[in-house]
Amino acid sequence: EPEVTQTPSHQVTQMGQEVILRCVPISNHLYFYWYRQILGQKVEFLVSFYNNEISEKSEIFDDQFSVERPDGSNFTLKIRSTKLEDSAMYFCASSALRTETGELFFGEGSRLTVL
């Protein structure tokens, strides 16, 4: 069964360092997303991406964050200068149709720990 894959599964970094989280969405999907879950809190939306550009982003997704689809298969989330409060589980998701219509499929997540 097709699935969304994410790497790394866990990354530990020092505050101020840059981090890149990688995702391989399901191959025929067109819409890509990043969500995050701080420990003990709700899953929250960060950004959606379609047709090689950001379609929507939340207030969390400030200038420290960026997304890219560098080739036909990968979708990355970059955090330029990590803060302690960026520690969370980051989930990549993809869908064949836009969120209002289609089912989102999530990856296993990348746990980011900022020290």
Next chain:
Amino acid sequence: KQEVTQIPAALSVPEGENLVLNCSFTDSAIYNLQWFRQDPGKGLTSLLLIQSSQREQTSGRLNASLDKSSGRSTLYIAASQPGDSATYLCAVCGNYKLTFGKGTLLTVNP
């Protein structure tokens, strides 16, 4: 601003019992509602998607209903098994994004 609440926060039942998980949302202007399962430290597994025009969806032992006007959804699990133990998340789609509840932690005891 959409708020999603799930009740109860935790539920412990003996194996074989039928159970209902509840989800409520404050803004009824939704496109769809999706139920997910999350195992500890793991990702989200999609269980059921209900479009706003639908009243329910079924998959195996799972049945989800949606009453958009009252802002409620229920997830019914029949004949629960220990392998059903997980956190169940409800998420509603308003504009362009999913808004999640905090989940119900289900424990099914053998």
